[in-house]
Amino acid sequence: MRPPAPKGCSGARAGVPVRHLGAVAAIMWLCAPAAAHAATGLGDVALPWTWALPFVGLLLSIAIVPLIAPRFWAAHYGKVAFAWSALTLAPLAALYGLPTALAALVNAALSQYLSFIVMLLALYAVAGGILVTGGLRGTPLVNTGMLVLGTLIASVVGTTGAAMILIRPLLRANGVRLHNAHVMVFFIFLVGNIGGALSPLGNPPLFAGFLRGVDFFWTTSHLWRATATAAVLVLAAFLVIDLWLYRHDRRVAVVGEPAPPQPVRVRGLVNLALIPLIVGAIFVSVAWMPGVAFDVYGTALALQDVLRDALLVAIAVVSVVFTPEEHRESNGFSWDPMLEVAKLFAAIFTCIIPVLAMLAAGPAGPFAWLLAAMTGTDGAPRDAAYFWVTGALSAVLDNAPAYLVFFELAGGDGAKLMAASAPTLAAISMGAVYMGALTYIGNAPNFMIYAIATERGVAMPSFLAYMAWSVGVLLPVFAVITFVFVIGPS
Numbered sequence: 001m002r003p004p005a006p007k008g009c010s011g012a013r014a015g016v017p018v019r020h021l022g023a024v025a026a027i028m029w030l031c032a033p034a035a036a037h038a039a040t041g042l043g044d045v046a047l048p049w050t051w052a053l054p055f056v057g058l059l060l061s062i063a064i065v066p067l068i069a070p071r072f073w074a075a076h077y078g079k080v081a082f083a084w085s086a087l088t089l090a091p092l093a094a095l096y097g098l099p100t101a102l103a104a105l106v107n108a109a110l111s112q113y114l115s116f117i118v119m120l121l122a123l124y125a126v127a128g129g130i131l132v133t134g135g136l137r138g139t140p141l142v143n144t145g146m147l148v149l150g151t152l153i154a155s156v157v158g159t160t161g162a163a164m165i166l167i168r169p170l171l172r173a174n175g176v177r178l179h180n181a182h183v184m185v186f187f188i189f190l191v192g193n194i195g196g197a198l199s200p201l202g203n204p205p206l207f208a209g210f211l212r213g214v215d216f217f218w219t220t221s222h223l224w225r226a227t228a229t230a231a232v233l234v235l236a237a238f239l240v241i242d243l244w245l246y247r248h249d250r251r252v253a254v255v256g257e258p259a260p261p262q263p264v265r266v267r268g269l270v271n272l273a274l275i276p277l278i279v280g281a282i283f284v285s286v287a288w289m290p291g292v293a294f295d296v297y298g299t300a301l302a303l304q305d306v307l308r309d310a311l312l313v314a315i316a317v318v319s320v321v322f323t324p325e326e327h328r329e330s331n332g333f334s335w336d337p338m339l340e341v342a343k344l345f346a347a348i349f350t351c352i353i354p355v356l357a358m359l360a361a362g363p364a365g366p367f368a369w370l371l372a373a374m375t376g377t378d379g380a381p382r383d384a385a386y387f388w389v390t391g392a393l394s395a396v397l398d399n400a401p402a403y404l405v406f407f408e409l410a411g412g413d414g415a416k417l418m419a420a421s422a423p424t425l426a427a428i429s430m431g432a433v434y435m436g437a438l439t440y441i442g443n444a445p446n447f448m449i450y451a452i453a454t455e456r457g458v459a460m461p462s463f464l465a466y467m468a469w470s471v472g473v474l475l476p477v478f479a480v481i482t483f484v485f486v487i488g489p490s
Contacts (some may be wrong), residue, residue, distance in 0.1 A: 009292030016143065043217070049366035051088075051354035055401075058084035058351045062344060063396060063441050067463060071394060077340065079348035088351045104353045106297040113349040116340050116400075117210055118309045119141040120160065120444075122278050125316040129271040129323035130335040140242040144235060146170050147190050154195030155202035155220075157275055162191050165444045168331060169264075169337055171456045179245040181460050184453045184467050186477030190231060192445035193437035197227045197430065201279065203215065204444070205394075205403030205432040212221040212407065213414020214425070216286055222426050226485040230434060233477045268327045274315050281311040318388050334457075337448055359408040371409060381472050387486050391435025391478070393440045403432035427486050434478060438470045439463070 030133050066073040073080070088189070093101035134143055146166055154162040170187060174180040195200030198220045200210035206219055285308035292303040305347040358365045374385050386406055406428045411417055417425040436443035440450055442464055454460050461469060 008410045017276065023290065024345070034169040042339045047354050047358050047366070049358070052356065052366075054084045054088040054349075055351040055355050057087075057400070058347055059428040065086050066441075078343045081344050088353065092438070093356070095309050098156045098225045104357075104386060105350065107299045108349050109351050110296055110299050110301055110347075112211060113206070113346060115309055116207060116349075117345060118312045119201075119207055120158075120204070121338060121340060122281075122312040122316045122319075123158040124164070124338050125319045126271045126274045127157055128328055128331055129268040130165050130318050131267040131330050133164060133267065133330075134273075135175040135190065136169060138170075138177050138183070140239060140246050141228070142173060142270045143170070143242055146173070147186060147235060147238065149185065150191030151195035151235075155198035156279075157444045159192050159196035159443065160199050160448065162195065163187070163449055164331070164333075166191065167449055167452055168456075171453060175456075177246070177249045179249055181246065181458055182238075182241055182455075182469075184449060184458055184460060185466065186234065186473075187233050188439045188440075188446050189474065190238075192449055193443055194227060194230050194434055197223050200282070203433045203436075204400040205436075206429060208404055209407060209414065209425075209429065210282075210401055212412070214418060215414075216282065218418055218425075219429055222422060223430060226426075226430055226481050229484065230481055233480065234473065237473050248334055268323050271319055274319055277315050278312065281308050281315065284308055284311070284487050298332065319426040320461065330450075332452065334364050337444075340424055341444055352401055352404065355405065356408055359405065367409070374406075374409060381421065381424045383423050383427040383486050384482055386410065386424055387431040387482060389431070390428050391431035394432045394436045395438035399432040399436035399443050406431075415478075418428070421450040422485070430481065430486070433480070434474075437474060438467065440466055 058081065062083065065077075065080065089101050089105060092104065106385060142274075146169070150162045150166045153165070157165065167184075167187065170183065171180075174183050175392055193203070197206070200207040200214075200216060200219070202219075206214075209219075285302075285304040288304050290303055291298040293301070294306070295301075315438075358367055361367075363371060374382055374389070390402055390406045393405070407417070410421060410424050410428060437446070440446045450460050460466075
């Protein structure tokens with residue numbers, strides 16, 4: 001599995017891809033004529049299916065290389081990401097002109113990637129400054145209660161934030177148990193994925209949908225029943241398994257003096273006050289629309305969006321400045337995972353440019369066969385197909401780009417999808433969020449939880465063994481969701 005990014009990866013060696021990408025953008029900017037500033041993307045450029053190969057290659061690299069060459073990936077993942085980005089941009093510039101390539105890159109960077117990564121940065125910084133300590137015992141009741149708490153807060157502080165806040169207290173509570181890997185597995189299922197289905201703050205795919213016009217509370221109102229059902233079923237499975245294993249664990253006497261009980265304490269309270277400010281920054285961009293926009297090489301940046309991103313960066317800075325360093329040290333906090341996510345998603349949002357353009361072509365594009373497979377003979381969308389295919393790709397690739405692909409395939413218009421195609425949008429959203437739990441690489445928190453648990457001495461299951469857990473527990477739950485909430489309403 002992929003190890004955490006090495007310390008100091010912001011230095012010369014790991015920073016090379018970022019500097020190269022900036023140089024390429026600068027050169028393309030200088031060479032492009034002013035007339036190209038009116039472009040906002042690829043426009044009417046017709047692309048064959050082969051333009052999707054860099055995107056597929058990048059996602060396969062993320063999925064496979066960490067498994068077969070973990071040390072190489074840890075040292076060179078940024079270079080791999082940059083190489084696939086270059087294979088997207090260089091041919092685009094050569095065949096269709098530097099202005100077209102630069103307009104598409106600027107549009108992807110400013111209208112999609114920037115807001116996405118700033119949101120993650122704010123949640124990561126704030127959650128990493130909240131320290132929970134105390135002498136909890138890993139009984140089935142305590143474990144279930146912590147999983148319930150994590151599931152509930154995941155849509156407020158994000159799956160990454162909820163995982164960062166609760167994973168270490170949960171590990172300490174179960175440190176003396178012989179069987180504790182299953183607790184982390186279900187923690188990934190619930191806190192790292194399912195719990196984040198109720199708001200754009202909860203999971204990257206939903207924030208990507210929010211940026212494309214889906215209302216902030218749309219997922220809350222449309223997915224809460226399915227999410228509650230999925231969570232209750234998974235929690236019930238956990239409780240049965242944990243009770244059985246706990247009885248076996250109690251047959252073994254603990255050697256040595258038991259640790260004295262300690263009261264549960266929450267430190268870094270300034271970060272708890274910053275969480276509502278993150279939500280407030282999001283609402284500013286929704287409620288306040290002054291009609292002012294800035295044109296950056298053909299991409300219109302609305303003033304409210306610029307203000308939102310600036311506020312989120314400011315919140316992250318406040319968290320870093322006012323959180324005592326010992327709190328982050330006790331949490332094992334590091335910027336390396338955030339840096340890795342930033343680099344890899346920069347490449348993902350670059351390589352997905354031609355894919356989104358091909359999907360936007362609809363029946364006239366190279367993905368007409370996929371559109372046909374997702375549509376019935378009467379022209380109506382097959383919501384069950386959207387749910388399972390989006391979910392399957394989310395599990396083996398990454399749930400944010402998988403969501404974007406099928407969001408575009410379903411029409412790409414947030415307002416229309418929320419209205420006439422609400423069941424389809426719900427199916428895409430549930431598939432991307434829920435099924436990101438099927439593998440370690442389906443969602444960013446999954447591997448973060450795996451890495452932290454392994455570092456603490458938990459014998460986490462291998463990639464395939466984890467899939468055996470997820471298939472055995474989650475697929476029956478997803479079958480229930482399909483028949484009750486996806487097929488049922490239609």
